Amino acid sequence: NAGVTQTPKFQVLKTGQSMTLQCAQDMNHEYMSWYRQDPGMGLRLIHYSVGAGITDQGEVPNGYNVSRSTTEDFPLRLLSAAPSQTSVYFCASTPSAGGETGGYTFGSGTRLTVV
Amino acid sequence: GQQLNQSPQSMFIQEGEDVSMNCTSSSIFNTWLWYKQDPGEGPVLLIALYKAGELTSNGRLTAQFGITRKDSFLNISASIPSDVGIYFCAGQLSTNAGKSTFGDGTTLTVKP
Numbered sequence: 001n002a003g004v005t006q007t008p009k010f011q012v013l014k015t016g017q018s019m020t021l022q023c024a025q026d027m028n029h030e031y032m033s034w035y036r037q038d039p040g041m042g043l044r045l046i047h048y049s050v051g052a053g054i055t056d057q058g059e060v061p062n063g064y065n066v067s068r069s070t071t072e073d074f075p076l077r078l079l080s081a082a083p084s085q086t087s088v089y090f091c092a093s094t095p096s097a098g099g100e101t102g103g104y105t106f107g108s109g110t111r112l113t114v115v
Numbered sequence: 116g117q118q119l120n121q122s123p124q125s126m127f128i129q130e131g132e133d134v135s136m137n138c139t140s141s142s143i144f145n146t147w148l149w150y151k152q153d154p155g156e157g158p159v160l161l162i163a164l165y166k167a168g169e170l171t172s173n174g175r176l177t178a179q180f181g182i183t184r185k186d187s188f189l190n191i192s193a194s195i196p197s198d199v200g201i202y203f204c205a206g207q208l209s210t211n212a213g214k215s216t217f218g219d220g221t222t223l224t225v226k227p
Contacts, residue, residue: 004157033215042121042203042217043158058214090157100165103148103205104215106157 002026006091006107013081013114021076021110023091031094032074033058033104034066036087043090049074081114088112121204121218128194129226136202136221137188144206147180147187148215152201161202162189194225 007022025032033048035058045058049068063085065077074093078085088111092104121138128134138147146165150158162173164180164187171178177190187206191198204218 035217040219042119042219044217045214048214092157100146100163103146103150103160103163103207104158106159108155108157 004091004093004105004107006089006110008110009108010111011113013078013112015081015083015114017081019078019081021078021089021091021112023074023076023107024072025074025091025093025105026072027093027095027105028071029093029105030071030096032068033092033094034064034074034076035090035092036060037090037109038087046076046089078112083114086112086114119204119206119216119218121221123221124219125222125224127224127226130194130196132194134191134194134198134223135188136204137186138204138206138218139186140206140216141185142206143184144208144216145184146207147178148205148207149176149178149187149189150203150205152203152220154200158201158203191223194223196225196227199223199225 004025030051034046035043044060047066049055052071055066088109090109091107094104095101149161152158162178167184168182169180175192201220201222203220205215207215
């Protein structure tokens with residue numbers, strides 16, 4: 001199993017450009033989430049999905065859109081990139097809502113720079 | 116929203132020493148998780164705790180779920196150079212595992 005796959009690994013954008021960060025998992029997990037990580041800070045939740053067709057906002061959703069048309073894929077769209085969105089983005093998945101699910105499986109991240 | 120306070124922010128230790136770090140929350144959680152992040156990689160789960168008071172080990176790592184459900188700690192015994200990295204705690208409510216709250220991390224440096 002590949003686990004959680006994120007593409008691209010690195011990206012440089014100009015202010016105002018849009019792009020989509022891809023995330024795919026092959027573990028049939030219900031839950032998927034997007035986090036951003038900034039230096040000296042923990043992981044902050046952007047958006048999450050509890051299943052195909054269902055998404056919700058996290059702590060820092062402004063400037064980002066998501067959709068979940070399949071169980072496997074959960075892309076993150078930057079609508080109009082800003083320097084404040086320079087960060088490392090992680091996609092993660094977990095089997096289900098509750099119980100002893102064993103936590104997240106994370107992808108290896110997308111390092112985004114907005115100039 | 117829920118906030119996690121993780122301490123210490125960083126640690127510099129000699130190889131062979133024991134390490135202790137902890138997380139406290141203003142709210143209760145049903146699950147506490149500890150992750151490790153190596154440079155350039157995503158976090159990897161180390162230990163998951165599901166019951167208040169639970170003490171769980173994974174090799175040289177031991178973690179406990181506080182009885183108040185508002186705190187957790189992680190101990191690493193006999194540290195080795197490959198223990199270097201950032202350690203994160205995370206809390207979950209059982210009804211919404213997709214919305215984990217993370218601490219800011221403890222950066223561990225181990226001197227050979």
